[in-house]
Each structure stands twice: as structure tokens, then as C-alpha cells.
Amino acid sequence: MNNIIPIETSNQIDSLNLNINQPLIISDADEVIFLFLKGFEKFLKSKKLYLDLAKARLTGNIKKISDNEPVPDDTMTKLLPEFFLKETKKLEPVINAQNCLKNLSKKSQIIVLTNIPYKDRKSRVEALKRNNMNYPVITNSGLKGPVVSKICEKMRAPVFFIDDLGQNLESVKKEYKKAICIHFLQDERLEKLMMTPSNIKHRLTNWLEVENLINQEILFYENKK
Ligand SMILES: [Mg+2]
Numbered sequence: 001m002n003n004i005i006p007i008e009t010s011n012q013i014d015s016l017n018l019n020i021n022q023p024l025i026i027s028d029a030d031e032v033i034f035l036f037l038k039g040f041e042k043f044l045k046s047k048k049l050y051l052d053l054a055k056a057r058l059t060g061n062i063k064k065i066s067d068n069e070p071v072p073d074d075t076m077t078k079l080l081p082e083f084f085l086k087e088t089k090k091l092e093p094v095i096n097a098q099n100c101l102k103n104l105s106k107k108s109q110i111i112v113l114t115n116i117p118y119k120d121r122k123s124r125v126e127a128l129k130r131n132n133m134n135y136p137v138i139t140n141s142g143l144k145g146p147v148v149s150k151i152c153e154k155m156r157a158p159v160f161f162i163d164d165l166g167q168n169l170e171s172v173k174k175e176y177k178k179a180i181c182i183h184f185l186q187d188e189r190l191e192k193l194m195m196t197p198s199n200i201k202h203r204l205t206n207w208l209e210v211e212n213l214i215n216q217e218i219l220f221y222e223n224k225k
Helices: 007-014 036-046 075-090 097-104 118-130 145-151 166-175 188-193 207-224
Strands: 024-027 049-051 062-064 109-114 137-139 159-163 180-184 202-204
Touching: 007 137, 007 145, 024 097, 024 145, 036 049, 036 075, 062 075, 075 118, 097 207, 109 118, 109 145, 118 137, 145 166, 159 166, 159 207, 166 180, 180 207, 202 207
Parallel strands: 024 109, 024 159, 109 137, 159 180, 180 202
Antiparallel strands: 049 062
């Protein structure tokens, strides 16, 4: 993976208007703000398929309901674009995401950084609006570290990064060391499967805990000033 930021992503970053002295929360969407896995499983069911979560991998584990036979490895790459196109608008929010983000927005700036195709950005924006989470959305592809580092180039206040994927957390920690990274695992099954990278301190399973942690860190920052 290289450090080149897709042009669409970099244009979206340019259109942000950040206050470098106010805390910033950069949150993933799928599995953090929206119930991605539940939505994806519903979508698979409509195709008479299911995701076998017995092993710690999401790709290559799609099986037929009829005979439990796995479908070819490239099925995931074919199904995901169709899923994002048809289902992004309909995904249900994660419990407490809306009210906790609303509380946090009193002191912090919030950005949603999501790895979905740029052409599906509008659906994501609409779904967030419909669920009263009208925050700036940046779409990306690839690891999120270079993007977070670009967004935060001039930031002086604390930056929080929330994601369910260890690779993104590691990438952000590498490219923007100051980030306070939170590994967020709200689905009990994924929580059992996913390891947290050793350099990531926080592993949380609900938004109330996230709100608490961020408030504590902001308080600490304000007292230091
Ligand atoms: Mg995610």
C-alpha cells in the first residue's frame, strides 16, 4: 500500500474548513456509525448466501445457505460494490452513535471518513442526514493513515480516530502519531474475532464509552492549556 491519496479524496479534504484549535473526531462509518455487518448479512440472505464468521476473516467466507459450500474467493469483490450501491442508503445506525456524536459535537469537530466508492458518497451523506448526523463526509480507498495525516496537517488540538479495522488504526498511528486511536467493535461476534494492534491503547464496544473517553481526554487537554 502506498501513500498516494486518491484525487477525489484529496479534493474533499481541500473543501474542509477546520479550526486547528478545536478537538477533531474522525470516525469510520461502516460498523462504527452504521450496522454494516447486519446489513450485509441481510443482503447476502436475499441471494441465498451467508457469511461464515467461524474464522477471523471476512473475505472468502461467503457460503451458500443450501449446502454450506463456499462461493469462489472473488465473490466478495463482486458483491461489495453492489451492496454499497443498493444498501448504503438503508443501513441502520449503531445504537447511541447519533446522541453521543451530538453531545461530542458541542466541543469537537466531527468528520466521517469512509472507505466506500466515491460514486456512492451521496447515499452515505443522505443516510447520515436521515439519522440526524449531518457531518462532513470524506470517501477514501485504501489505508486511512495518509488521509488522516493530510487532514490533520495543521491541527493543534487533539485528534481522535475511530475505526473497526486494525489495519486502519495502525496506519493512522504510523502516519499521525498524535492521534488518539480507538478500536471500536460493537458486534459481539466481531469483537471475539478481531485483535487490536498492540500499539492501539483503546478497545471499546459502545458509543457511551467512546463519549466518556473523548470527554476525559478533552478535559485533560483543556486543563493543560
Ligand atoms: Mg468500518
